[in-house]
Amino acid sequence: MSGVLVVIEQRAGKIARINWEALAAARLLAAPTSITAAVLGVQTESAAAEIAARAPGKVIRVEHPLLAQYTADGFILALQQLIQSESPAYVVLPHTYQVRDYAPALAARFVQVLISDVTAITEGPVFTRQLMQGRLNGSYRHSGNGPCFVSVQAGAFPAETAPAAALAEIGTYTPTLDPAQIRTRPSEPFRAAAQAVDLGSAQLIVAVGRGIRNQDNLPVVQELATALGAELAASRPICDAGWLPMERQVGSSGQTVAPKLYIAAGISGAIQHLVGMKGSQCIVAINKDPDAPIFEVADYGIVGDLMEVVPAITEAVKAAKQ
Amino acid sequence: MKILVAIKQVPDRDSPVRIDSAGKWIEESDLQYALNEPDAYALEEALQLKEKSGAVDGEVIVLSAGPERVGTTIREALAKGADRAIHILSDDLAFRDALGVARLLAEAAKQENPDLILTGLQSEDLGLGQTGVIVAELLGLPHATLILHIEKTDTGLEVKRELEEGWFQTIQLPTPAVLTIQSGGNKLRYATLMGIKRARTKEVKQLNAADLVPAATPVVVLDKIALPTKRKSTQILGGSPKEAAAALVEKLRFEVRVL
Numbered sequence: 001m002s003g004v005l006v007v008i009e010q011r012a013g014k015i016a017r018i019n020w021e022a023l024a025a026a027r028l029l030a031a032p033t034s035i036t037a038a039v040l041g042v043q044t045e046s047a048a049a050e051i052a053a054r055a056p057g058k059v060i061r062v063e064h065p066l067l068a069q070y071t072a073d074g075f076i077l078a079l080q081q082l083i084q085s086e087s088p089a090y091v092v093l094p095h096t097y098q099v100r101d102y103a104p105a106l107a108a109r110f111v112q113v114l115i116s117d118v119t120a121i122t123e124g125p126v127f128t129r130q131l132m133q134g135r136l137n138g139s140y141r142h143s144g145n146g147p148c149f150v151s152v153q154a155g156a157f158p159a160e161t162a163p164a165a166a167l168a169e170i171g172t173y174t175p176t177l178d179p180a181q182i183r184t185r186p187s188e189p190f191r192a193a194a195q196a197v198d199l200g201s202a203q204l205i206v207a208v209g210r211g212i213r214n215q216d217n218l219p220v221v222q223e224l225a226t227a228l229g230a231e232l233a234a235s236r237p238i239c240d241a242g243w244l245p246m247e248r249q250v251g252s253s254g255q256t257v258a259p260k261l262y263i264a265a266g267i268s269g270a271i272q273h274l275v276g277m278k279g280s281q282c283i284v285a286i287n288k289d290p291d292a293p294i295f296e297v298a299d300y301g302i303v304g305d306l307m308e309v310v311p312a313i314t315e316a317v318k319a320a321k322q
Numbered sequence: 323m324k325i326l327v328a329i330k331q332v333p334d335r336d337s338p339v340r341i342d343s344a345g346k347w348i349e350e351s352d353l354q355y356a357l358n359e360p361d362a363y364a365l366e367e368a369l370q371l372k373e374k375s376g377a378v379d380g381e382v383i384v385l386s387a388g389p390e391r392v393g394t395t396i397r398e399a400l401a402k403g404a405d406r407a408i409h410i411l412s413d414d415l416a417f418r419d420a421l422g423v424a425r426l427l428a429e430a431a432k433q434e435n436p437d438l439i440l441t442g443l444q445s446e447d448l449g450l451g452q453t454g455v456i457v458a459e460l461l462g463l464p465h466a467t468l469i470l471h472i473e474k475t476d477t478g479l480e481v482k483r484e485l486e487e488g489w490f491q492t493i494q495l496p497t498p499a500v501l502t503i504q505s506g507g508n509k510l511r512y513a514t515l516m517g518i519k520r521a522r523t524k525e526v527k528q529l530n531a532a533d534l535v536p537a538a539t540p541v542v543v544l545d546k547i548a549l550p551t552k553r554k555s556t557q558i559l560g561g562s563p564k565e566a567a568a569a570l571v572e573k574l575r576f577e578v579r580v581l
Binding site for chain 2: 024052072073096097101102104105108111112113114115116117126129130131132133134135136137138139140141142143144146173177183185186187188189190191192203204210228236237239240241247248252253254255256260261268279281282283285291293295296298299300301302303304308309311312313315317319320321
């Protein structure tokens with residue numbers, strides 16, 4: 001067992017940034033020449049070429065007709081065979097919804113446990129991941145004898161860029177798969193409905209979270225949004241409860257926004273929310289808990305009950321605009 | 323349909339987070355506990371599936387591992403409408419990794435032979451997001467994650483799976499199967515007074531973790547916990563709400579220039 005296998009996720013030939021971050025994370029575990037990147041699917045030539053330009057030691061195209069569409073069964077079987085053949089010490093994956101669907105079972109097949117959603121890798125190696133919805137960091141160590149499986153959180157590592165020099169060699173691997181082994185039948189992805197609210201282009205956003213406590217309190221944040229001329233948005237629990245429509249949700253399962261101003265009222269700042277808004281130019285956090293993770297990404301913070309603070313801001317904004 | 327719902331008792335999200343003297347977990351004496359929210363959605367989905375089918379042999383069984391205190395969360399699930407429960411008594415969950423905990427749940431599930439196993443997609447404390455998927459692997463069952471809706475079909479199930487950025491897909495799979503449930507697919511019910519009363523007489527079978535699966539050496543170890551270090555310097559605006567608001571508006575006008 002040696003080296004690192006990085007599993008790159010491609011969708012219709014497109015490779016998202018988180019994959020280059022996974023490749024960069026692999027650099028913390030091995031020299032570039034000991035890093036192998038694998039891409040699964042059919043017709044992966046152009047994806048493989050794109051990966052090769054980021055100079056891992058080697059790129060493997062894992063191709064099979066049964067990998068054309070993602071299924072957990074297909075991906076687990078193909079990767080199980082590839083890992084047995086390559087025998088890496090580490091398997092690094094991007095922490096996407098797809099990886100969450102298959103990687104825990106893949107690791108279990110090797111009697112290993114995936115260290116999921118890792119935010120840092122330090123000497124040891126010690127893997128840092130968040131606990132208690134981002135209120136704590138935990139340091140994890142791998143002590144098994146098999147390969148160590150790690151998935152990395154979006155935005156936690158700087159993405160690997162393409163160096164000017166050499167391209168990695170590209171090989172292919174054909175796993176043995178039988179249609180009878182694929183037990184699930186997925187449909188093509190679809191969107192629920194045309195999104196009426198495009199938060200992505202909003203310049204100013206006022207977002208509300210659990211701190212609002214009650215649906216009847218929503219007008220308090222709506223009034224601030226109106227006074228600012230901002231769009232109203234929310235964290236997932238507010239939309240789950242049906243207090244605001246799903247199309248106003250910001251975060252990994254909702255929209256990604258990068259406005260000039262993002263006011264987070266009563267949002268604690270779980271990572272699922274942060275990934276959707278941390279690119280905002282100015283972030284204002286209002287929360288009663290001074291240790292809430294939202295303050296880690298905020299430019300300005302007000303510690304207090306949003307039911308008192310937000311109306312005060314609304315008044316001050318109105319006064320300033322007169 | 324016999325549905326098993328694996329639920330977890332977690333520290334209430336408003337609980338204070340104080341690191342214990344060993345630096346490995348938080349002070350448990352400070353904590354209040356609650357039902358993990360994604361698991362509440364899994365339970366809700368199970369109850370609705372049973373109610374919709376109307377079959378007389380439909381059954382919802384909750385399964386939870388942990389010390390004595392977990393009993394209160396189990397009673398809450400029974401009060402909401404689960405028919406009976408299995409409590410895997412364990413004081414050493416913290417020393418079992420995700421695979422160790424999944425082995426316990428899988429072993430208990432095997433004894434029930436359910437048509438469907440549901441659980442939340444992740445827990446609010448450890449946030450591993452793996453238990454359901456590993457249980458499926460250990461039992462050799464097909465699985466799907468991040469499920470918002472379940473429909474019974476002639477051949478098995480059709481489920482709605484959430485993808486990233488507002489996309490979805492449907493997946494057909496045979497039963498028995500394991501599904502991890504995303505929050506928000508349903509509206510959660512509250513326990514009624516009648517439900518709470520009836521829960522007292524419902525069966526809670528207790529199993530001993532050590533008898534079920536002896537604790538093995540964990541593959542992954544949590545060495546220590548720490549408060550996160552701030553990456554960005556946040557300017558805290560103090561004073562009364564009115565003073566803080568005035569200071570903020572000043573910043574928004576002259577520094578951020580959005581007013």
